[in-house]
Amino acid sequence: MTLSVGVIGLGVMGAEHLRLLREETAGVHVAAICDADAERAGRLAQDAEVFSDPLALIASDRVEAVVIASPDATHAGLAEACVAQRKFALCEKPLAGTAVEALQVVDAEVTLGRRLIQVGYMRRFDPAYVEMKRAKDAGEIGAPVLLHNQHRNAAAPGWFTGPMAVTNSFVHEIDISRWLLGSELVSAVVHAAPGGDPLMITMETERGEIVSTEVFMNAHYGYHVHAEIVGRSGTVQMSQPAVTLTNSALHHGHGYPENWVPRFRDAYRVQMNAWVRSVATGEPVGASAWDGYVATAIAEQVVTALQTEGKAKLFLGARPEIYA
Structure with missing residues (x-):
């Protein structure tokens, strides 16, 4: 079974996550990408669908799980959107710009009754x-x-x-x-x-x-x-x-x-592979939304x-x- 992943944000870390998914992670296909720079997104697209709206990517039927590597201020809102869509997400740190916003992500998962967010504390x-x-x-x-x-x-x-x-x-x-x-x-x-x-x-x-x-x-x-x-x-x-x-x-x-x-190249590679496996099994690994809030x-x-x-x-x- 192949997991269809969408990547939001294609800067330094987003581009590295994209490379890891395509070159060093088994059982995954990059189905969609999104970046504020349309030219950069087009250049990195290959066979992935290009979205201009990250919320549309998260809601897409083609996307089963999401990597969030957009600017820090957007993390909390996009993580909450993933929880609302019941989709697993690997969210780059920090989970949110403020503790209040991070706690809102925690509350969304608590209301749903399950963990869907892994925060990218790759160490x-x-x-x-x-x-x-x-x-x-x-x-x-x-x-x-x-x-x-x-x-x-x-x-x-x-x-x-x-x-x-x-x-x-x-x-x-x-x-x-x-x-x-x-x-x-x-x-x-x-x-x-x-x-x-x-x-x-x-x-x-x-x-x-x-x-x-x-x-x-x-x-x-x-x-x-x-x-x-x-x-x-x-x-x-x-x-x-x-x-x-x-x-x-x-x-x-x-x-x-x-x-x-x-x-931390090895850490990012191991983290990505562990996250993909965790989505397949439904067993969370790595730092949770609570850990992201605590930090x-x-x-x-x-x-x-x-x-x-x-x-x-x-x-x-x-x-x-x-x-x-």
């Missing part, structure tokens, strides 16, 4: 993070005490403001920290370097674990994500972000990617702590039973 599928979680869950390092996260970009675009370092970048650390540790975050303190970059964000979980995260949007040397879990009897951390080491021109080492796509809600509260230079006690509300 849950990254081999390094998966192995770290396996080691932690197997008790190989003892009870976790600390989680150190590092999130460095080569350079942020000019329109990338201070709060966006939290709402667009740090949200990944919010989600992966919850997933790795299996516990909820209850407080946060933010320290900003002069000029607002980098940030050091320290959070505490309900079990007293400490999560430290450096968010450095203009580190210049490349895109570099790293994590280490410190347990009572050992540690587990990522190795260098490369599979080879090079000796050349009096140097020994490895390079860094320019952005996140090469670093956005915590990010909002961390932004408030950043602006007030205070400590935030994080509040999320009760988790609905369908996400238990």
